[in-house]
Amino acid sequence: MNRSSMSLSRQRRARKAFRAESAYHATGLAIALFFLAPFAITLLASFRHGTEARLPPLPPWPANGISFDSYRSLDTFGAGVWQHTFNSLLVSLATVALTVAVSVLAGYGFSRYRFPLKNVLFVLIIATLMIPFQSILTPLFIILARLGLNNSLFGLTLVYVTLQLPFSVFMMRNAFDAVPKEIEEAARIDGARDLKLLFRVLMPLVLPGIATVAIFAFLNAWNEFLAALVLLSSNEKYTLPVLMMAVRAGRLGAVNWGAVQAGVAVMTLPCLVVFLLLQRYYMRGLMAGAVK
Amino acid sequence: MNETGVVLTDIRKNFGSLEVIHGIDLRIAEGSFVVFVGPSGCGKSTLLRMIAGLEEVTDGEIEIKGRNVTDLDPSDRGIAMVFQSYALYPHMSVRENLAFGLKMARTETAEIDARVKAASAILKIDHLLDRRPGQLSGGQRQRVAIGRAIVRKPDVFLFDEPLSNLDAELRVSMRIEIARLHRELGNTMIYVTHDQTEAMTLADKIVVLRDGRIEQAGTPREVYENPANIFVAGFIGSPRMNLLDAVWLGNGRVRVAGSEMSVPVAGEGLQSREKVSFGARPEHLFVTDGGEGCIPAKVDFAEYLGGTQYLYCQLADGQPLIAEYRSGPEINAGSTIALSVDNNQRRLFAADGRRLT
Numbered sequence: 002m003n004r005s006s007m008s009l010s011r012q013r014r015a016r017k018a019f020r021a022e023s024a025y026h027a028t029g030l031a032i033a034l035f036f037l038a039p040f041a042i043t044l045l046a047s048f049r050h051g052t053e054a055r056l057p058p059l060p061p062w063p064a065n066g067i068s069f070d071s072y073r074s075l076d077t078f079g080a081g082v083w084q085h086t087f088n089s090l091l092v093s094l095a096t097v098a099l100t101v102a103v104s105v106l107a108g109y110g111f112s113r114y115r116f117p118l119k120n121v122l123f124v125l126i127i128a129t130l131m132i133p134f135q136s137i138l139t140p141l142f143i144i145l146a147r148l149g150l151n152n153s154l155f156g157l158t159l160v161y162v163t164l165q166l167p168f169s170v171f172m173m174r175n176a177f178d179a180v181p182k183e184i185e186e187a188a189r190i191d192g193a194r195d196l197k198l199l200f201r202v203l204m205p206l207v208l209p210g211i212a213t214v215a216i217f218a219f220l221n222a223w224n225e226f227l228a229a230l231v232l233l234s235s236n237e238k239y240t241l242p243v244l245m246m247a248v249r250a251g252r253l254g255a256v257n258w259g260a261v262q263a264g265v266a267v268m269t270l271p272c273l274v275v276f277l278l279l280q281r282y283y284m285r286g287l288m289a290g291a292v293k
Numbered sequence: 294m295n296e297t298g299v300v301l302t303d304i305r306k307n308f309g310s311l312e313v314i315h316g317i318d319l320r321i322a323e324g325s326f327v328v329f330v331g332p333s334g335c336g337k338s339t340l341l342r343m344i345a346g347l348e349e350v351t352d353g354e355i356e357i358k359g360r361n362v363t364d365l366d367p368s369d370r371g372i373a374m375v376f377q378s379y380a381l382y383p384h385m386s387v388r389e390n391l392a393f394g395l396k397m398a399r400t401e402t403a404e405i406d407a408r409v410k411a412a413s414a415i416l417k418i419d420h421l422l423d424r425r426p427g428q429l430s431g432g433q434r435q436r437v438a439i440g441r442a443i444v445r446k447p448d449v450f451l452f453d454e455p456l457s458n459l460d461a462e463l464r465v466s467m468r469i470e471i472a473r474l475h476r477e478l479g480n481t482m483i484y485v486t487h488d489q490t491e492a493m494t495l496a497d498k499i500v501v502l503r504d505g506r507i508e509q510a511g512t513p514r515e516v517y518e519n520p521a522n523i524f525v526a527g528f529i530g531s532p533r534m535n536l537l538d539a540v541w542l543g544n545g546r547v548r549v550a551g552s553e554m555s556v557p558v559a560g561e562g563l564q565s566r567e568k569v570s571f572g573a574r575p576e577h578l579f580v581t582d583g584g585e586g587c588i589p590a591k592v593d594f595a596e597y598l599g600g601t602q603y604l605y606c607q608l609a610d611g612q613p614l615i616a617e618y619r620s621g622p623e624i625n626a627g628s629t630i631a632l633s634v635d636n637n638q639r640r641l642f643a644a645d646g647r648r649l650t
Contacts, residue, residue, distance in 0.1 A: 183380035186347050187441070191394030192368035201393075205384040 040269065047071050047262040055258060071259030075267070078260065079244045080237040082267060089223060089241040090271070092154050096161040096222035097215050100169050103162070104214055105207070108173025109199055113185070123174070130167045138231055145232060152234045160232065161222045169214040176210025177203065212282035219275050223268075241268050297359070298323035298481035299344065299449060304353035306339055306505075313339060314505040316353070321483065321498070323358070326475050328484045328492040331502035332528070337485045338453055340502070344483065345374050345451050358448050368397070373442035374451040377458060379434045381426040387413075387437050388422040394445050405444075412443040415477070416470075432463045439474070452484040456491065468494060489531045493517070501525050523642040526572050532603060535578075535614045536642070539571035547571055547641065550608035554586035556639045558649050569649065572640035575603065578616035580624070583631040590614060591629050606630070 042061045049063040051070035076082045110116075111123055141160055142151065150156030180203055188202040204211075226242040233239055239247075245264045249256065299321040306314035314336050321327050329337040342348040344355060346367035355363045362370045373394075381390050388409060395405045413419045416436045426434055435455060442450055452471070456464045472495055475482055486492055492499050493513045501508045501516060501524075508528075509521040520526035526534045539547045543565045545555050556571070563569070581587055590606035595618075602618045616632055618624060641649040 181378060181380065183376045183378050184382065186345075186367075187374070187376060187380040188382070188393075189347065190345065190367045190372070190374050191441075191445075192366075192397035193393075194366070194368075197397070202382060 043262050043265050043269070047259065047266045049259060049262075051259055053259075071257075071263035072267075074257055075248065075260040075263045078248050079239060082244070082264075084237055085239055085241050085244040086267060088154060088238060092158050092161065092229075092240055093219050093222040093271075095155075095158045096165065097218045099158065099162045100165045100218040101211055101215055104166060104169035104173045105199075105204070105211065107166075107170045108175075108177050108207075108210075109203070111170065111174045112177035123170075126167050126170055134164055135227065138228065141228075142232060151232060152238060154233075154238060157229060157232055157240075158222075160228055161218075161225060164228075165218045165221060169218065172214050173207065173210055176207040180206045208282050212279040216276060216279050220272055223272060297321070298325065298357070299483070300354075300356040301340075301344075302354040302356070304340070304343060304355065305351045306336070306343060306348065307351045312351075312505070314343070314351075317505075317507055319500065319507065319510065321481060323481055324479050325497040326482045326484065326495055327498045327500060328486060328496035329500050329502055330486060330489070330492045330528070331508075333487065334504075335502040336505040337502050339505075341374075341451055341453055341483060341485045344449070345372055346370050347374075368394075371448035372451055373445045373447035373449075374453065375435075375438050375442050375455045377454040379426070379438040379458075381434060381437055381441075383426050386423050386425055387418065387429070387440075390426065390437055391422075391440050391444050394441065408444045408446070412440045415443065415474070416440045431459055432467065435459065435467060436470075439471075443474075443478070448481065450480055450482040452482065452486075454486055455484075456486075456488070464488075464491075471495065489529065492529075499529075501528060503528075520572075520640070520648060522648055523570055523572070523646040526640060526642065526648075530574060532575055532615045534572050534574045534640070537571045537573075537608070537612050537614065538610075539569050539641070541565065541567045541569050541641075550588055550610045550612060552586065552588045554634065554639070555636075556641050557637060558639075558641045560641070560649060563643075563649070568644055570642040570644075572642060573634045573638060575615045575617040577635040577638035578614075578632045579635070580604075580616070580618055580621060580630050581633045584633070587631040587633050588614075589629060589631050590616070592624055592626055594626050595624055604630070606632070 045062040048067045048069070049071065050065050050068045051074065053063065053065060072082070079085055111119065145151045145153075145156045145160070148156070150159065184202065184206070185198065188198050193201055224242060225240075226246070229240045229243050230246070233243065241264070245261075245268065248260050248264050297320055299319075301317055301319040301321075304314055304317045305312060317340065329340060331337045339348055343350050344357075346362070346365060350363050353363070354361060357371055360371075367374075382393065385393065391409045391412060392405050395408065400408075409422070410419075413422060416439060418433065418436050418440060421429060421433060421437070426437065429437065435458075438455070455471075456467050459467060468491055471482075471484075475495075484491070484495060496513055498510060499513055499516045500510045503524055509516055509525045511519075516525060516529050520529065520534075523536060527536055537549050539549045541547055541560060541563045542553065543560070543563075545558060545560065546553055547556055547569065549571045583589075588608060590604075590608050592604050592606050594605040596603040596605065600619075602624075604616045604618050604624060606614045606616060608614055614632075624630060643649055
């Protein structure tokens with residue numbers, strides 16, 4: 002009697018735990034689906050036949066078999082999708098490289114060196130975040146023109162790096178500040194100075210910060226539209242967002258929705274790849290065992 | 294032990310307009326173990342960091358083995374330092390941590406391997422060489438930090454409170470380890486601590502610092518038995534020396550808490566009735582039946598430690614006093630006792646803190 006009531010209560014507890022667990026996973030699954038749905042719908046829709054693309058979007062998957070029509074028609078816009086993807090990749094990767102290089106050195110300097118007007122300078126750099134980018138587009142255009150860098154991908158890269166730096170320098174200064182001073186001092190006693198100290202000892206410790214800066218720089222450069230539209234003028238130099246604008250505007254009033262979906266898929270993919278590649282560096286705990 | 298290992302000449306340090314080290318002169322014999330002690334903020338760590346080259350010297354000169362190193366880079370001074378927080382490189386294995394300094398100095402690989410092997414054998418960390426610091430316990434990390442210092446074969450080892458992050462038991466065993474290391478390696482070692490026991494047990498020479506000045510430098514015995522002033526008397530020893538308000542009566546006699554007693558002090562220059570401080574360590578106080586020179590005291594609290602017992606007392610004029618009581622009938626809180634002081638261990642300090650002889 003006693004034992005059976007005990008097993009009954011145990012059963013009840015197990016059932017309750019199971020229900021709680023199921024609810025937890027169901028909620029998680031629902032949220033995951035909610036976030037994944039747009040990607041899935043876009044990707045599936047981009048594989049529909051050309052004739053199908055103009056029909057209402059339900060069901061969202063290709064009903065008459067998979068086709069690459071949309072990608073083929075996307076390639077007919079501008080200088081071809083490969084050229085524009087290449088432009089975008091070039092600008093984005095160069096932006097990442099330059100931003101990381103400058104912000105690591107600047108963050109290191111602001112964090113570890115003492116020099117006059119250090120804090121004023123730092124506040125000035127951060128303060129530029131408050132200037133709306135659109136308001137300096139005209140001056141930027143004029144400066145680039147004077148430098149002979151208008152309508153050049155390098156010029157565009159420089160603009161992106163400039164826009165990206167305040168946040169990145171701030172981020173890297175914080176990352177270097179978080180590295181215990183004793184590690185640097187131990188390295189100095191071991192004979193590592195300046196750049197050697199930076200690359201051999203400190204850099205591996207600020208990798209999470211570098212990953213964050215790189216992700217932001219890549220995404221912002223990859224997705225940027227207005228500056229690319231204003232500063233670039235020849236067809237073969239346009240980046241993907243500008244191409245997408247042309248695709249979206251359509252020809253003779255007819256929008257090729259299949260091509261739009263294909264373009265969105267092409268634009269999303271590198272962002273996902275970059276994020277998935279770098280997100281593991283987000284993880285903390287690299288500092289474990291350094292001090293204490 | 295005769296040749297001079299480290300010489301500090303009129304060392305000064307300013308942070309902005311604030312002077313924190315006020316002209317320190319110190320000679321450290323080669324091969325000796327010197328401990329800097331003092332309350333927090335006394336400048337002991339700053340002084341050590343100046344010897345290491347991590348802190349700029351505002352004024353003065355530092356010599357190591359006869360070489361002026363005042364303006365040299367830390368890595369060129371022939372020193373190695375062990376930090377309180379270990380400061381291991383978290384992204385490197387133990388082996389890489391040990392080898393890093395040698396690699397920076399472009400030492401040959403075979404030589405690096407040999408030195409790493411030797412150091413890890415001395416410290417018994419050979420089995421940990423491929424682990425990361427994050428996978429080690431506190432004691433193991435401290436061994437690696439010491440190992441990193443050993444492989445450099447420095448002229449001088451600098452320790453900045455290396456044991457403060459360890460638990461009590463580990464601290465004792467690491468203390469013995471460091472003493473053994475000093476005996477085996479024979480290098481000059483400079484050690485900063487606020488722990489009395491570490492200072493007393495490890496040091497050949499204790500340097501007591503306060504507010505950026507040396508209060509006294511001497512062997513542990515000298516500092517303990519013959520403190521140069523009232524600060525050193527109160528700082529060295531645990532529990533601390535009892536320092537009681539007293540009045541100089543002349544002719545080698547003082548009055549303490551209403552009782553008169555003689556002191557082994559000439560008292561030159563002292564005026565009769567001048568206020569002085571009377572010092573006696575807890576272990577030099579004895580419970581007696583009373584008599585000439587005894588101080589009556591009321592026991593507030595008795596602390597039983599097994600081998601010994603500390604009596605926290607209050608004197609007739611309200612001054613607190615701690616006495617050590619080793620054996621005899623049990624004494625409980627609330628009882629009244631009479632205390633006498635060992636004749637040769639009675640110390641007297643002037644109002645300005647200087648020791649009277």
